[in-house]
Amino acid sequence: MSTIHLISILLSVFLTFSPISTNDEARVMVVGDVMMHLPITQSGYDSKTQNYQFDSIFQEVKPIFAQADLVIGNLETPLAGEARGFSGYPLFNAPKEIALALKNAGFDVLTTANNHVLDQHESGIIQTLHYLDQYGLFHTGSFKSQIEREKPLIINVHNIKMGIIAYTYGTNGLPIPKGKPYLVNILNLNQIKEDVKRLKANDVDYILAMIHYGTEYQRLPNQVQKKWTRYLLNSGVDFVLGSHPHVVQTMELIKGYPIQTDRGVIYSMGNFLSGQIGEWKDYGIILNLKLEKNRITRKVRIKEASIIPIYIDRYDEKGKRKYMIRTIFNDVGRIDPTIIAKGKELVQHVMRKQ
Numbered sequence: 001m002s003t004i005h006l007i008s009i010l011l012s013v014f015l016t017f018s019p020i021s022t023n024d025e026a027r028v029m030v031v032g033d034v035m036m037h038l039p040i041t042q043s044g045y046d047s048k049t050q051n052y053q054f055d056s057i058f059q060e061v062k063p064i065f066a067q068a069d070l071v072i073g074n075l076e077t078p079l080a081g082e083a084r085g086f087s088g089y090p091l092f093n094a095p096k097e098i099a100l101a102l103k104n105a106g107f108d109v110l111t112t113a114n115n116h117v118l119d120q121h122e123s124g125i126i127q128t129l130h131y132l133d134q135y136g137l138f139h140t141g142s143f144k145s146q147i148e149r150e151k152p153l154i155i156n157v158h159n160i161k162m163g164i165i166a167y168t169y170g171t172n173g174l175p176i177p178k179g180k181p182y183l184v185n186i187l188n189l190n191q192i193k194e195d196v197k198r199l200k201a202n203d204v205d206y207i208l209a210m211i212h213y214g215t216e217y218q219r220l221p222n223q224v225q226k227k228w229t230r231y232l233l234n235s236g237v238d239f240v241l242g243s244h245p246h247v248v249q250t251m252e253l254i255k256g257y258p259i260q261t262d263r264g265v266i267y268s269m270g271n272f273l274s275g276q277i278g279e280w281k282d283y284g285i286i287l288n289l290k291l292e293k294n295r296i297t298r299k300v301r302i303k304e305a306s307i308i309p310i311y312i313d314r315y316d317e318k319g320k321r322k323y324m325i326r327t328i329f330n331d332v333g334r335i336d337p338t339i340i341a342k343g344k345e346l347v348q349h350v351m352r353k354q
Contacts, residue, residue: 028071036273053101057101061325072210073107074114080093111166115168115171118175121174165192187211192235209240216246241266255301288305288308
């Protein structure tokens with residue numbers, strides 16, 4: 001028997017008895033609010049080049065996002081252009097370069113349904129979406145037209161088709177222009193059901209919903225959040241991703257609901273980037289989900305669910321205030337023990353039973 005023939009037989013035997021995986025996996029990372037308070041905008045300005053550059057803010061989390069297949073965040077500031085003047089709270093307007101920096105850091109999707117979406121009016125929404133398109137970032141939550149609104153955001157990651165939707169409780173009292181309800185997704189049960197139905201018609205396997213709701217600075221979800229979460233899950237959403245409170249709230253996982261498919265909610269992921277200080281406002285998390293899809297049943301389960309605590313570090317460099325998002329447990333020897341203790345408490349808080 002020739003050597004080649006023997007190798008062929010051994011390979012055939014190996015393939016016959018080796019288990020072939022019937023599952024597909026995707027790692028999804030999600031963060032909360034990206035808020036550009038004016039000191040953060042000013043920190044990125046280079047007076048020599050007269051340009052803005054924010055990449056250094058994300059240099060420590062970029063390697064973490066590189067491990068994910070999909071990275072999602074909530075952009076809570078319009079990018080309406082320099083002509084309007086850059087501003088912070090209460091009416092935000094940030095340089096487009098923050099979107100470029102988020103793209104460079106590893107973000108794939110930015111949701112835009114939040115209470116600051118209309119800070120720069122309709123033109124601010126349109127300009128923001130133009131810049132996100134320019135930098136190759138997927139987006140949902142606000143739209144340029146009814147036609148665009150009716151086109152669902154579906155991303156196929158390793159054979160897992162994920163649908164992404166986003167809604168906000170309101171717009172700080174700023175009115176949506178008459179006759180243009182498509183501009184912003186406001187929480188509406190009938191609309192949610194319609195959007196979920198549209199996604200199901202496109203054979204999605206898992207639906208993620210970024211929901212801007214809750215009470216600011218409260219570390220536990222309120223009854224309205226819980227009510228809307230039940231509505232969303234009962235309407236066919238698989239995982240509810242909360243933002244708006246600007247502090248981290250709790251998470252609940254529902255195994256095998258309704259039939260084999262795992263679902264869950266994290267009521268608030270806190271601030272990812274913000275100029276807010278103290279009382280947990282400068283802490284947040286990266287939600288780290290590994291989803292597993294059975295190719296035969298097409299059911300999806302949450303294989304892993306963990307959080308990566310972060311904090312927003314403020315420091316001075318050559319007399320200028322700078323910002324960086326740091327992972328608390330990345331380098332224990334470098335980080336203040338008080339911050340490490342808060343990171344541990346943050347993990348316990350997220351995982352606590354309601």
